[in-house]
Amino acid sequence: MTLSTYGSAGAASAQPLPAGNAELRHRAQVRGWLYFTLLVLLALVVVGGATRLTDSGLSITEWKPIHGVIPPLSEAEWQEELAKYRQIPEYQQINKGMSLAEFQFIFWWEWAHRLLARGVGLVFALPLAFFWVTGRLDDRIKLPLAMLLTLGGLQGFIGWWMVSSGLSERTDVSQYRLAVHLTLASLIFAGVTWVARSIAPHAPDLKPTARSDKAGGILVLLVLVQIYLGALVAGLDAGIGYNEWPLMDGSLFPTWMWDAQLGLRNFFDNPPIVQAVHRSFAYAVWLAALAHASISWRWAPGSTHALRAVLLFGLVTLQAAFGIVTLVTHVPLGWALVHQATALIVLGFAVAHWRGLVGPLPLKNGTAHR
Structure with missing residues (x-):
């Protein structure tokens, strides 16, 4: 192969990809992000199920969307959390006399569930902003993705609405609110899947x-x-x-x-x-x-x-x-x-x-x- 041939090949390779190829590449990137989001959502639902099955959902009696990321870090802080838990009917009627170690077991399940919920928000919101600003999103999926982000925020509120049903009179959360919480999570999961498949081959x-x-x-x-x-x-x-x-x-x-x-x-x-x-x-x-x-x-x-x-x-x-x-x-x-x-x-x-x-x-x- 001659030098001129190499030069021609180099010039050819330097040509920009057709617009269709760039669109396919962007779609593949967005799908990868959405599929990863689905994995995190699946983990969130499984941990939520474990939280329910271990009767851990009422162990954190306050809703702290920001400050709640940090768990108790000292003996005094753990005792403070346990003291709050002792005020609700679940402790007084079912778990009276629970030790700090037993409380920590249920606390960590609920804390992990809330942490994952915050994490999936970031996993969805930050890449969405990046793909949106850099023009990698198909215009036809922008509104569905924005709606899914809104539903994710609503889901956080519904989660607390569910927990609050078990803090004053009941010893567990309302099954109605639990069903709404899980169904909305499932709708979000379905919506992410729908959008991802809409831009797949x-x-x-x-x-x-x-x-x-x-x-x-x-x-x-x-x-x-x-x-x-x-x-x-x-x-x-x-x-x-x-x-x-x-x-x-x-x-x-x-x-x-x-x-x-x-x-x-x-x-x-x-x-x-x-x-x-x-x-x-x-x-x-x-x-x-x-x-x-x-x-x-x-x-x-x-x-x-x-x-x-x-x-x-x-x-x-x-x-x-x-x-x-x-x-x-x-x-x-x-x-x-x-x-x-x-x-x-x-x-x-x-x-x-x-x-x-x-x-x-x-x-x-x-x-x-x-």
């Missing part, structure tokens, strides 16, 4: 049927409802009892536990009924995922969308199995956290599958992002 396969995208959206909604019902179970400790499957004390649904005075509130306040509803709705989600996978494979066998539908059904089945194991083993911490984490993974995959059926945002030049 998609397979060129056509959707199996004209209504496959609607079916994908319905599955996402069903999973969200099931997560909400699971939060009610956790809030009422409704999994502690009737630890057999598939029956509950010899029946599929314990109708004899229905409290006529509660009326429709049985579905939210009556632990055996709440557990039965969570079980029953799980069967509905499983059947819906099975039907979607079967129809997708029937009309587009071997396609990317059909394979993903089958994988989604497999994940739903695995999650159901984890739920059964958690129940029959009397809700040990490890299995309960696996069950909760897998619920979020199922939700994320369902959202990604739905977005795949809808299709990606086209590039600025109008071409599809394949």
